[in-house]
Amino acid sequence: MARPKPWAVDDELWAVVEPLLPKVERRTRHPGRERHPHRLVFQGILFVLHTGIAWEHLPQELGFGSGMTCWRRLAEWTEAEVWPRLRRPGRGRGRHEALLAELRGANVLDFSRAAVDGSHPGVKGGSKTGRSPADRGRTGSKHHLITDATGIPLAVALTGGNRNDVTQPIPLLHAVPSVRGKRGRPRRRPDVVLGDRGYDHDKYRRLVRCLGVKPLIARRGTEHGSGLGTQRWFVERAFAHLDWFRRLRIRWEIRDDIHEAFPTLGCALIGWRRLAAVQRRHS
Template sequence: MTSVASQRASGRLLGDQLWELLELLELLEPLVPPPPPAKNGRTGRPRVDDRAALVGILFVAEHGIAWKKLPTELGYGSGITCWRRLRAWQEAGVWEELHHAVLEKPGQDGMLDWSRASLDSVSVRAKKGGELTGPNPTDRGKAGTKYHLLVTADGLPLAVAITGANRHDSMLVEPILDGLSPVKGPGRGRPRRQPVKLHADKAYDNKRVRRYLRRRGITARIARIGVDSSERLGRHRWVVERTISWLLAFRRLAIRYDRSAVTITAVATLAVTVICARRLPWNDY
């Protein structure tokens, strides 16, 4: 990989809004698997730099253009190269590791607020159908995808999961919380992997969810159907709605065109990683 200094000098990043992501580029380097070995002493065309590929991927994710329409004159390689790199890194676990690496920094400094977490989802139209889609009950049964997002008390995304739009929200509580990776905190204490409280709306109000949270030692702050107003929890749960709006600012996610589960999962995981990176005071690290 080329140095961060050369990236800055070349001016090939997306713009001022991504200068804070130079640290993200540094975190990527040790996670990327080595390139495939040469065959019969031939390496073929020069390999597109991993940093350039990452920024090309981000360009597509943010602007929502088709992969094939990524302008090669930007210097990020072809869109198909970026697409292949995105998928290869997803299959190698790079995007999840990168998200975890970003969370480790505030975690070790005691800046990751585990006092409460909020869970919510949003459905988007899947124009071309594909994996992890289903008939959207709120969009005349058209093919749709649902993003499930878990955030900290101040809105940092801890996890994102993807299902068909017809999947009930409450079915994702267990897999999302069980799938959280431990995050190191300050000192020598055990890494944290669950919040103290979970805030959610009435879609999550059922006995199975409440039993699960009780078993995990997590206090349920879930609006009860027919009893509580969903607005009652709004003073805490608004942070997840704000983070969802940040997620949908990535136009490749706002309307889904990628048919593959590998591709859409990779884009969503990268998006929440970027959201975390943009919210952190990198100058303190």
């Protein structure tokens, strides 16, 4: 049996995505050519996300529509705030939040620890860029990520390369949604947040504690061997999973909102696939 392509959209995933997309009414007079099907266009967007191919090189024979069609639809859906609002049909929570709730209900999500880290994708220009002091002053952007103790992404953010990592744990912790899935109050904050020496600053440690989270961050100027590297490997693995999406390795998009759509989709797909794997094991 042939293994499905990673950009293939199965019925279950499409049942989640389709209700989110804005409806465009055709004109009664001069309706023009019928729009290419949303599902095929969405697969084209995922094809670009996975392969990193340029929009203009999107293979026509795959039926996704032209690269410009896929880009315009991505821009349209981004402007309609589809990605931040990703909702499940009939639910009031965000889709990513609902997905996290299902993972927590399956005892997969682990809030005992979280880890933060950042990466520097290559960049061709655009907003939310800056000269990175850690990369010989090259202009770039940063992806900032917080994951649970198993490496499931909880929130992702984009900043300029000149933004210090130490400023990001607070926005990332605020971006983590309230996660249900079990009886009792929803869970939003991890017990502990781990970080490398790039997050070493007592001011931000205090701010993290004010959120009810214990900061466990390596200090600059101390010898290596604190053991934090062996504890925070799961966030490195999450970035390795995001690197499977080749479009995230280099930022080609000038518009920051278009680029931010890709890591958001990537994080949702990582969680979706983890949930599907759990469901397969229990079926």
